[in-house]
Amino acid sequence: MSVNNSIAIDVSFKTDVHKGLTTFPKFLYSKYIYDEKGDKLFQEIMNLPEYYLTNCEFDILSLHTEEIAQLFNDPDKGFDLIELGAGDGKKTKVLLGHLAENDFNFVYKPIDISQNAIDSLSKNLSEEFPNITVEGEKGMYFEVLEQLQHYNSRKKVLMVLGSNIGNLLHPKAIDFLTKLKDIMSTQDFLFMGFDQKKDPQIVLDAYNDATGVTEAFNKNLLTRINRELGGDFNLEKFKHWEVYNPETGTAKSFLVATEAMDVAISALDLNVHFDAWETIHTEISQKYDDKVVQWLAESAGLKIHTSFEDEKGFYKNYVFKRA
Ligand SMILES: C[S@@+](CC[C@H](N)C(=O)[O-])C[C@H]1O[C@@H](n2cnc3c(N)ncnc32)[C@H](O)[C@@H]1O
Structure with missing residues (x-):
């Protein structure tokens, strides 16, 4: 910390x-909102039948685990997986488990404003996946992003799940995406969840x-x-x-x-x-659609490399690269 x-x-x-x-x-x-109590309440929200977002993103990560792992991997030097607003890592663990079981060379760096979230996730991962190197950090996106400017020695994958970007109105979302782009080199990926418009x-x-x-x-x-x-x-x-x-x-x-x-x-x-x-x-x-995500990406100097969708078409994870 x-x-x-x-x-x-x-x-x-x-x-x-x-x-x-x-x-x-x-x-x-x-x-x-996120302190020990807020984190616990958000975990309860994720289990509510009405809160479809978690299951949709969980399904996407479960269905495409190997494809996503191969996309992230650099067979020569390995990669750094940096997750912003990691929370309890419920969905990330699907991917982490696969990466650990298949001996991928990577370091997982979860970042969250909640000290409780970082402490619980780090403890939990050391018990569940003792082989994974976890470097958790408490901090706010923008402050931590500044430190990540120096994180350029090997491939980086920046990950933002849970449609966290949706907490920002478009101008701030563009600012956020631009800051992410600024710390990405041409080999890096941004993997981000966007909840889609629906009923x-x-x-x-x-x-x-x-x-x-x-x-x-x-x-x-x-x-x-x-x-x-x-x-x-x-x-x-x-x-x-x-x-x-x-x-x-x-x-x-x-x-x-x-x-x-x-x-x-x-x-x-x-x-x-x-x-x-x-x-x-x-x-x-x-909530988003393809056109809006495309516009946000272009405005921030990013391009969509690929995307993954759940079966109901409720939610999408987009993979971005520098334009
Ligand atoms: C909606 S929850 C999603 C958690 C997780 N990504 C998921 O998909 O289950 C948002 C998480 O982002 C963290 N968070 C919110 N705003 C943040 C900020 N400005 N900087 C860092 N973390 C933040 C919260 O503490 C919380 O764990």
Whole structure:
């Protein structure tokens, strides 16, 4: 773990919460949902029948494991597999198991903002696949990417699963892809999952499950502010609300204040007023089609090398190279 990254995350949590709750309309970044509790809730989400994304990507990786492994491999020097926002590695393990069993020469470098995710994944992999070299790192995408500039000695495969890119609106997604392209050499690959546009009801249900797990996940932002920044949010007074715009492909999560109230946050020396029915925008889950992915790639200086799709056509993993 990098101590500097931990400090950077704590400082930016404070700064971002202050900015988000003193702006109109209010917002909080979803990346701060993930701590030990947030990670656990996301694991529960992945097991929900409504949350189709995990199974679709799991199927893609299971069906095409050998083809993907051969694509990633460099038989002479081996390769570095760098995963951004790795979480619990549930799907990555399909590939890691295959690479380990077949003695591929590679190092796995999972990166995640959650220390808990990195610790659990590293421990878990050392037990399940003791032969794999794992170099986990806690950090935010952009900070860690800067360090990866120097990671150029052999082939790199950058991997982003779970449609994590969907947390960014298009301009920021292009910025993210451009930064990834900047650290790629011509031999490197970017392997990235993009949830596809589909029946709007299916998308809406995925972020609005019947059992309330997604609501608890969304509200973990407020729990963290209460615990880490001395906030006094009453979680009962906020409602989880999801909307999906099939024209733009953007799903948005909100927390809605059900009555007027003031919330004190001692570490920020801040009193936040909420009008009744005022919103906090918390998460974006963008949906895509081939045309949009093509446009994002071209705008970032990347080209699509190949892609893999699940049987229902709900989800795609694209493989990019430098254009
Ligand atoms: C939706 S989960 C997906 C996890 C995993 N990739 C999967 O497909 O199951 C997003 C993961 O990315 C991490 N994450 C979110 N924003 C991040 C950021 N800005 N920098 C680093 N990690 C981030 C979270 O902690 C979480 O583990």
